[in-house]
Amino acid sequence: MAAGQPPYLRVADDLRRRIGAGEWTVGERLPSRAQLALDYGVGPNVLQKAQERLIIEGLLEGRAGSGTDVRAPRERLRMVRSRHREWRQDSPFRSDMNEQGRRGSWESHSEARVPAPEPIAQRLAIEPGDLCVRTVYEFLADGQPVQLSESWEPMAITGDTPVVLPELGPFAGRGVVERMRSIGVVIETAVEIPRPARATQAQANLLGISLGDLVTEIERTYFDTEGRPVETANIVVPDVRWEIAYEIPIDRQGGTAV
Template identity: 75%
Template sequence: MPREAPYLEVADSLRARILAGEWAVGSRLPSRAQLADEYGVGRNVTQRAMDRLIIEGLLEGRAGSGTYVRKPRERMRMVRSRHRELRGGSPFRADMKEREQAGTWEAHSQARVPAPAPIAERLAISLGDLCVTTRYEFLSDGRPVQLSESWEPMAITDGTPIVLPEMGPLAGMGVVERMHSIGVQVETAVEVPRPARATQAQANLLGISVGDLVLEIERTYYDSDGRPVETADIVVPDVRWEVAYEFGIDGAQ
């Protein structure tokens, strides 16, 4: 078996010592020079090891002070299931209401945006076909919860009251209910979750650090004919939320 990179070995050792309680929450770790001497490696190795543990959320760096054991943040569970789409209105607002929190969001839509190649493929339309794209920042009791960028083909919604998701009589009512109002029956949602690291822009909006773990969910809604009617990229900060999927079992006794 190939040997792990030295900084990963040091990170593994420091992680084990932190979890064993050698340094309590809020305690300052020895300097990277001291740790380099202890492990017999260069300072750049201990710096990379500590950077990795900062990304994982075990440590935090304080300018001019050092590196400290970070207080674990409470993680709440976000359940994604068919139940979300059966409550009417906004699934996000209903999710937050179940937690006795106020779910709100800020949104900005732009119409007549040519579909880039990845979006065109997901929506089964031609490259450059016109879409409405909407960027969302979702909040719970005023705190950022998740980000989303949604795309809807204008071939489906153009000339209808729902062409802009956050305007008109069904503003903020969710894709399923909005599409139903123009005779499009959404039947299936497909989600593809992928782990990622927060970009600078995502970190700024979510109030987390660059490089923090996030869950990126690629979601696409399909109508009863199997036609994609909306696709979105959702970003959830891992440090605050764990995402669980609930499945109904057909024919269960």
């Protein structure tokens, strides 16, 4: 067990290793908490916290009054990122969930006239402090949180239009591409940069995972036909529940994909 970690994380890591090695199989009951606490030389509260972490991860299943069992692995779903997802007559997220037989929904909050911080200004090719609309989202599948997003749009583009607030007006809930098209801004490309990260406490609370759990952060920016960035977003996806796949179109006129 690695030094420097809190005791409950060291115990959780070793229990995870032992389960992975097949010491206990799916459906098999672990020794009592008292016995495991004695084996690891920790108090019962430390052992309980370690097991609770593995329950959240889906490795263990607690049964009231009858101990803790090894759980069958959770289904890890695939989230496909594709150029085609932006051209459907609905929100891209809701369409993605419909294809999986799930009900997609979201909660959001927008603020107008928010000065762009330096990193966002660079991504939008505007000056730091230029006014934007900032919208935070919590995306749900069948009522369960699956994704977070923070979106920024320059008010120089949308400020005097009916679509200044993404979730109000005639194109509410239709996605960035549809909204921008309605005011004559044609989005041609999207650039996404995925990075592994660890969940902050705020992200963990919203996604129902633990502080420090692995997430995928996607930095996405939309560009119009002139190469102007018109929206950028930070998207957070919990790795324990979703794997991300990218669909890459191949030029059938003889081009080669590298």
